[in-house]
Amino acid sequence: MRIGAVGENLLERLAVRLRLGPRPLLETHATLLLAQALMVATKAGVIEALAAAPLTPGEVAARCGGDERATAKLLGVLEATGYVRRSHGRCALTPDAQRWLLGGSPHSLRDNLLFRFVEWSWIGRLDDFLLSGRPLDIHAEMSPEQWGAYQRGMRSLAASLAREVAWRTKVPRGARAMLDIGGAHGLYSAALCRRHPTLEAVVLDLPAAVEQAAGMLEHEGLGGRIAHRAGDALTDDLGADAFDLVLVSNLLHHFAAGQSRDLVRRAARALRPGGVLVVQELFAPASARRAGQAAALADLYFAMTSESGTLSVDEIAAWQREAGLRPLRPVRFVSFPGAGQQSAVKR
Numbered sequence: 001m002r003i004g005a006v007g008e009n010l011l012e013r014l015a016v017r018l019r020l021g022p023r024p025l026l027e028t029h030a031t032l033l034l035a036q037a038l039m040v041a042t043k044a045g046v047i048e049a050l051a052a053a054p055l056t057p058g059e060v061a062a063r064c065g066g067d068e069r070a071t072a073k074l075l076g077v078l079e080a081t082g083y084v085r086r087s088h089g090r091c092a093l094t095p096d097a098q099r100w101l102l103g104g105s106p107h108s109l110r111d112n113l114l115f116r117f118v119e120w121s122w123i124g125r126l127d128d129f130l131l132s133g134r135p136l137d138i139h140a141e142m143s144p145e146q147w148g149a150y151q152r153g154m155r156s157l158a159a160s161l162a163r164e165v166a167w168r169t170k171v172p173r174g175a176r177a178m179l180d181i182g183g184a185h186g187l188y189s190a191a192l193c194r195r196h197p198t199l200e201a202v203v204l205d206l207p208a209a210v211e212q213a214a215g216m217l218e219h220e221g222l223g224g225r226i227a228h229r230a231g232d233a234l235t236d237d238l239g240a241d242a243f244d245l246v247l248v249s250n251l252l253h254h255f256a257a258g259q260s261r262d263l264v265r266r267a268a269r270a271l272r273p274g275g276v277l278v279v280q281e282l283f284a285p286a287s288a289r290r291a292g293q294a295a296a297l298a299d300l301y302f303a304m305t306s307e308s309g310t311l312s313v314d315e316i317a318a319w320q321r322e323a324g325l326r327p328l329r330p331v332r333f334v335s336f337p338g339a340g341q342q343s344a345v346k347r
């Protein structure tokens, strides 16, 4: 998937083909504005205002406590982008908006979009990263409010993937104990526990994360079958022969290679024989030549906000092999192109 200058009619398509369209203008001014329009429409309640019935821009403005003219302009962008449809002066949500933006949808990315306000300031510091090469230490600098937005944002992203994770994760027969390292909201643990009735999970995360995510775990209604453990994956003793399944989802991209290698080694030690270590990530493409735009942007984002970048399946499998595990064929998710699992079994 990519974003960029796409002609909307024959003349524009020709202009793009002939390199006449001001492509960098669209890729900077327009993308900045589009991102803010979606973020603000979400935050101000414009999307939710349209949940029940089509409204005029004046009615939307009244419900959101906004200015009518400004709201009409914002709705114009949502319409042109395919999130709103207008008929007889009234605006309604399109199926895309109902699926991705409405808070009540099972696929809602509403909370993830609200987390963009936190990321906005991080991304604005790209020039510092370019000059110094020093990444931001996001986990050390967030306020409690930002931690809350972070956890809610991760949870909403996980919600549309949890079902596929539950079905496709290789869980040993009769598995009883799972460790979810950097598991935050615990949604993947909850989905796996529902699918495997004998399974119980410990969700290990930093204390600031656990504080914000405790209510999310409670909301899953699995009682004592899932519990948070506040700690640090980089330094905690993970034990030995204690778990049938260890999940490390979207965590290794925060760590330097040496830290990841060490965590994989300690996770392998924590497994019982026959146990499975699942590393779930947005994978780096096999070769830089085949990297798409979204993958390259993710690689830059992870590099500037923490210690790593996207990781390749081969890199992860090599750490697993070094830790004495037998790597399995990678799983590529259907519901999140580019993401997947590299699992390995303890002999």
Ligand SMILES: C[S@@+](CC[C@H](N)C(=O)[O-])C[C@H]1O[C@@H](n2cnc3c(N)ncnc32)[C@H](O)[C@@H]1O
Pocket (backbone or CB within 6 Å): 139, 154, 155, 158, 181, 182, 183, 184, 185, 204, 205, 206, 209, 231, 232, 233, 234, 248, 249, 250, 251, 254
């Ligand atoms: C990108 S989120 C992924 C959350 C969840 N596993 C998922 O896939 O949706 C990374 C999580 O790792 C946690 N984390 C970062 N550094 C950690 C550390 N040193 N020890 C434990 N958890 C850590 C963060 O607090 C955050 O909840």
